[in-house]
Amino acid sequence: MNKSLFSLRLKAVESFLGCAGKLAKYGKGASDALILVCQEGFGWEDIYYLTNFIGSSSVLVVTPGEATLFVDPRYQSQAKEDCVCTVVSCTEVKRSSPLNAAANHILARGLGRIAFSYKSMPFQAFRIIEHTLGESAQFTDITYLISNLRRRKGSMEVACIKEAIRIASHAFKSVISETSAGISEREFAGKLEYQLKASGGGFWNPIPVMVSSGRRTSLPHSIPTDREFAEGDIVMVDFGARAAGYVCDLTRMISIGEPTEDIRSFYSVIQWAQAEAAALISPGAATSDIDAAARTILVSAGLGAAFVHGIGHGIGLSIHEVPSLGETSSSVLAEGDIITLEPAFYKDGWGGMRLEDDYLVTGMGSECLSGSFSGELYIV
Secondary structure (H helix, E strand, C coil): CCHHHHHHHHHHHHHHHCCHHHHHCCCCCCCCEEEEEEECCECHHHHHHHHCCCCCCEEEEEECCEEEEEECHHHHHHHHHHCCCEEEECCCCCCCCHHHHHHHHHHHCCCCEEEECCCCCCHHHHHHHHHHHCCCCEEEECHHHHHHHHHCCCHHHHHHHHHHHHHHHHHHHHHHCCCCCCCEHHHHHHHHHHHHHHCCCCCCCCCCCEEEEHHHHHCCCCCCCCCECCCCCEEEEEECCEECCEECCEEEEEECCCCCHHHHHHHHHHHHHHHHHHCCCCCCCEHHHHHHHHHHHHHHCCCHHHCCCCCEEECCCCCCEEEEECCCCCCECCCCCEEEECCEEEECCCEEEECEEEEEECCCCEEECCCCCCCCCEEC
16 A cells, blocks of 8 residues: 555644644643653554554554554564654664553653553553553543544545455455355365465454354354364355455355255345345435445344344454444444444354355445446356
8 A cells, every 4th residue: 555645644644643623523622742662563553553553462553643663673674664754663762562662752851741552552551551651641532533543434545455356356256166065164264264265365363264154154253263164054155255454344145055045035035125224325424324224134034133233344454453333333424434344143053144244335325346246146
């Protein structure tokens, strides 16, 4: 992606920090500095979004006029090549870790009002920062601000997610062409994971492949087992890929052998529910209304009680982002949102079905980004 985009994002954050008026709508006051922490690979998304750097350990400090990324020696060369801001290795400033270096960087500048993201800040890291800065430091959680900056996707981000979908659909079709009764859930998942990585969809923090078959499809998030596919089974495959960090999230159903009339009928209900929900996608649409559109169809088919989650969620660098789309959701869609629609049902003793696609909210309505990847019931 174009490095200038990351620079613009940093400038936006810098301007928010120094302006109480801009932060007032989030119920926050002006801050002297923002600190974002990535430890052991957790919390990389916000730092990557702002700097173009990705690694398992880094700390970003942003002030109204400066941004500095602290890394350890393993990432020094990579960060200086990739990053759009100043890069400092903790050893250069004689500190034991990027976190220690960042905290002392803030302390030396006398910055006392510190913004951070509660969602991605490890508690131990927060305590270290708190101890270093002392009792006079004031901390403000601006998780909502960061989430909303990442929420609206630009053209390059949309292109990345489209590429992730292309990789994922190609990998799925490659594996399904060699699938039959006798292969286990674990084998199928392993083959799909290999194809995803071989096609360039692994990137950082690959998306787990969830595969369930037979009655086990009644488990919404199932870890693949050694159960072998049998004639007459349905198989649920929830998977995704990454392109330049951005993820797609998809679910497809497979029938091992010719499906029964019940299976065909149930699946047509799922497709209908998704179509009804998709028809409502537009800027300003209430996410609860979109959920209700799908849920009404499932209720009419006697499957309402078996639909145990919301109709969808936002995606981006994370597999689950704002907005959330459910019965009790209070958010409304905005142009640039990329969301999933995943109507489903799960019946103990019988099994379940889910169909999941990714949609872009456009100025005129929506575009199904995964529309070229057929949502048919795949028969093998």
